[in-house]
Amino acid sequence: MNPYTLFITCPKAIERLLVEELKSLHITVGKTTLAGVYATTDLEGIYRIHLWSRLANRVLLILAETPVTSPEELYHAVHAIDWQQHMLPSHSLWIEATGHCPGIHHNQFAAQKIKDAIVDKLRTDTGLRPNVMKDKPDIAVNVHVHQSIATICLDLSGMSLHRRGYRQETTEAPLKENLAAALLIQADWPNISLADAAFVDPMCGSGTLLIEAALIAGKIAPGLYRHYYGFLAWLKHDDGLWQALRQAALATREHALADDAWPLICGYDAEPKAISIARANITRAGLDDKIRVTVKELGKLSKPTHRITACGLIMTNPPYGHRLSDELTLTALYQSLGQKLREHFIGWQAAVFTGNPELGKNMGIRARKKYAFHNGSIACDLLLFTLSEDAWVLTPYTKKEAKPASTPITEEKPLLDEAGLMLANRLRKNIARLKSWIKQQHINCYRVYDADLPEYAAAIDYYPSGIHIQEYKAPKTIPDDIAAARLKTIIQACQVVFDRPLSELVVKERRRQKGTSQYNKQDSTGFFYHVNEYNCELLVNLHDYLDTGLFLDHRPVRHYIQKNAKHKTFLNLFCYTAAASVHAAKGGAKNTLSIDLSNVYTAWAKRNLALNGFSESLHPVLTANCLSWLEEQATSHRPKCYDLILLDPPTFSNSKKMDGVLVIERDHVQLIDQTMRLLAPGGTLIFSTNFRQMKLDLSLRERYHINDFTEKSFDPDFHRDKRLHHCWLIQHAPAS
Secondary structure, three states, X not given: OOOEEEEEEOOOOOHHHHHHHHHXXXXXXXXXXXXXXXXXXXXXXXXXXXXXXXXXXXXXXXXXXXXXXXXXXXXXXXXXXXXXXXXXXXXXXXXXEXXXXXXXXXXXXXXXXXXXXXXXXXXXXXXXXXXXXXOOOOEEEEEEEEOOEEEEEEEOOOOXXXXXXXXXXXXXXXXXXXXXXXXXXXXXXXXXXXXXXXXXXXXXXXXXXXXXXXXXHOOOOHHHHOOOOOOOOOOOOOHHHHHHHHXXXXXXXXXXXXXXXXXXXXXEEOOHHHHHHHHHHHHHOOOOOOEEEEEOOHHHOOOOOOOOOOEXXXXXXXXXXXXXXXXXXXXXXXXXXXXXXXXXXXXOEEEEEEOOHHHHHOOOXXXXXXXXXXXXXXXXXXXXXXXXXXXXXXXXXXXXXXXXXXXXXOOOOOOOOHHHHHHHHHHHHHXXXXXHHHHHOOEOOEEEEEOOOOOOOEEEEEEOOEEEEEEEOOOOOOOHHHHHHHHHHHHHHHHXXXXXXXXXXXXXXXXXXXXXXXXXXXXXXXXXXXXXEOOEEEEEOOOXXXXXXXXXXXXXXXXXXXXXXXXXXXXXXXXXXXXXXXXXXXXXXXXEEEEEOOHHHHHHHXXXXXXXXXXXXXXXXXXXXXXXXXXHHHHOOOXXXXXXXXXXXXXXXXXXXXXXXXXXXXXXXXXXXXXHOOEEEEEEEEXXXXXXXXXXXXXXXXXXXXXXXXXXXXXXXHOOOOOOOEEEEEEEOOOO
């Protein structure tokens, strides 16, 4: 039998993998070009490609290659082919045309010319004509014109082979099946799967990587799931040969599915809908017993415990958004992924497919290989990692020089005068007092000094990345030169005690704030540092705002939320950077909702949640006016109720984004009443305020059970001033 000449298409950048695959199928490979490979084979080879190729898109049988310089020449080139060798006039027909030549600049016009030529030829020879049908035609014709050469082909696949048939539902931006297979092959999964290995996709979506990994591990033909091919109505089709090859592949699949020696294949996703879609796809692929999928957020990722495995491949296709706000949040997501790999997957191989390689750098792991691919029109990289201790690199959040204080001080460690020594001794005394307590806590930032000495009125906070000094504005009775000298003493004492260069001392002036002025920008470094608080990773910015993004005095409240959030729904009103929501999620909350009026802080909140691997689907952040949102909930017929609520409003706010003015002393009764409508029976509202003179209205105690939590809401580093905030736990009163 004379061999057929084929052009086999594939996604861009996997041509080299397709060549190797075709050789393994005993296909004679010819020239390789962009997104395709030329080959020659017999009819059996054509069937083997359709059954077994994991990488091909379409198998095109080349009927003719001829010069064309006009629409008329294209018509005559197609008309010259003996179409009765390939199809009956009663067959349905579809034309796909690409490229251009003189006089043809639109694919639809070219397709019309090609259709006319085929119809006219058959009508002249038989008196009958085929009908045009787009969906699953009997015969599909593909014509590509490039540099005035028309390549006229039968599309023996009929539709792209990546459409295996098992995937009928998808999640957002799914990988095509053959691209997923290419990534797995490039990551060496065919060899890894031969050992006592495991495969994990922590963000599995609709399950494509999982299913393709299982098909590769079980040596199952991907073409078995399809019932339509373009060659089935082709007049040269040998159905007996096709059915024999197909039955042999079916027998191989049945034998594989009956074998217990399979690698452990697990997938997780934060979206319950995604897991539901994945399960349905896995069922259609007949792999229910071979693949486990579970709703699980990245923040809870760990090595599978279903079976002890010596090694494995963890592979995923994280999102890679293109808007700046997406990228900032995704930076934190990739960092969380890197952290989980370091914590749980030492000794494994890892593969991350991303359209934004810069995001991949945030994982803090050195890639051993990088391969270029395309996901549709998006240029992507497959990053391969060997997870060993020597693969770790520094976190991208390295130290950056802070803006120097306005007081001119040399970089050399200063010699302290008597006043400086007195202040330095107080700092050392405070540090010594806190030392044992800090060792017992899972924290790495805390307050060291808060105006202990009246002459040196400042709050000094320790952060791993720097010392945060907030000078309280001096009274008008203190001359400017004396105030400047005192600030200089504070800075010098901190340099000596903490042994930090001036660049790591961040100095700000703190004064009584009005409205949202505490959120006003102080600088524009845009640089964030990580801190850890009870196993929660949080982002702080020491330079750009008066506050750092983390209120240290509220640490016990956040810890209380973390310890009491398990299996609960949590609402965080006036959430700021949503540190409390991170604690709730880390404590096992079913879901959280965080609301704040500031775009800056809700973006920051999303990054905090993503940094800990918590998804936006279960832990959304809403940019909205909390007062208006509460009013909307009050008029709702079926408002959602929450088991745990944090209500921490500003003392005063007249933001331009909201109607009216919030005065917490005046408005707290209405605010608490509205919030209590959303509190589930048996739930707890945590009401906190920084208004020092705050006293709850007595009428609230008549309606609710209220416990003053203020004393317990201060840690030892804030023992000096327990009027910084007030805190109450409020519950519905038992029914009488």
